[in-house]
Amino acid sequence: MKTFFKYLCVALAVVLSAQATAHGATPSGNAATGARLAQQCADCHGTDGIAPDDTMPNLAGQKASYLIKQITDMRSTANKRAGLTLSQDIDKEIRSDRYKFTRVGRSNEIMDSVVIDLRDRDIADLAAHYSRLSCATTRALTVPKSPTQAVRCKACHGANGVSRSSVIPNLAGQSEGYLMGRLQAYREIGRELSKKERRRNIMATQARLLRDDDITSLARYFSSLACN
C-alpha cells in the first residue's frame, strides 16, 4: 500500500510540476526583493513568516513552487472577482467553497487586494524569500504519537511532514488551527464532488472520510513536528 502511494506521489509531482511550468512560474526569485515586498504580508503572516494567529498559515520554509502556485491561483481568482460585477452567477461560483481548493484555483477574499497587483516576478521573489526563512518555531512542544491516518499523508507530505516534492506543501510546524480549517474545507469539498471530479482533487479525496477527531489529531500532530 505504501509503495502504491509513493508511485501516486511521483506521478502527481510530475503532473503538478508540468502545471507550474504551464503557469509560467519561475521558482528562481530574488529573496532580497521578496523580503521588501513581504512587509505588506507581515500583519497576517508574521515578520518572520510565522503567523501570529493560529488560524493563519505560516509561510516560513514552505516550498517555493507550492507558494507560487497558491499565490498565482489566488491572484487569478481575485482578478476574476474584480471583473465580475455584472455576472452574479459566476461570482457565486467563485465564492463557493467548492471552487476554493479544486484544480480550478483557490479563492480567498482576504487575500484579494494583496495579490491582485502582484506581477509574476513579485510572486517569484516573495516565494524565494519565504521558502528560505527558517520555520523553526519557539514553541516548546511534545510531539504526540503519530495518528494511524498520518501514514498515508506521509507518503506525499514526507515522513516528518517535510515533503520531498517542491509542489507538495510541508505540514510540519504549520499552524494547528489553519491545518484544521484546511482539512475541514477539503472534507466538505470531498463530500460534494462526484467520484469523477474527486479524481482531479487529491486532497478532497484524502479528507473525505476523516472524522472530526481524526482532523484534530492530524492537525495537532503535524503542527508539533519540527520543520527543519
Ligand code: HEC
Ligand atoms: C489581511 C491578512 C493577510 C495578508 C495581509 C496577507 N495574507 Fe496571505 N493569507 C491570509 C489568509 C487568511 C490565508 C488563508 C486562506 C485560506 O485559508 O484559504 C492566506 C493564505 C496565503 C497563502 C497560502 C498558504 C498555504 O499554506 O497554502 C500564501 C502563499 C499567502 N497567503 C501569501 C501571502 C503573501 C505573499 C502576502 C503579501 C504579499 C500575503 N499573503 C498577505 C491572509 C493574509
Ligand code: HEC
Ligand atoms: C497523493 C498525495 C497526497 C496525500 C496522500 C495527502 N496529500 Fe495533502 N496535499 C497534497 C497536495 C498536492 C497538496 C497541495 C494542493 C494544492 O496545490 O492546492 C496538499 C495540501 C494539503 C494541505 C494544505 C496545506 C497548506 O499549506 O495549505 C493540507 C493541510 C494537507 N494536504 C494535509 C494532508 C493530510 C492530513 C493527509 C493525510 C490524511 C494528506 N494531506 C494526504 C498531496 C497529498
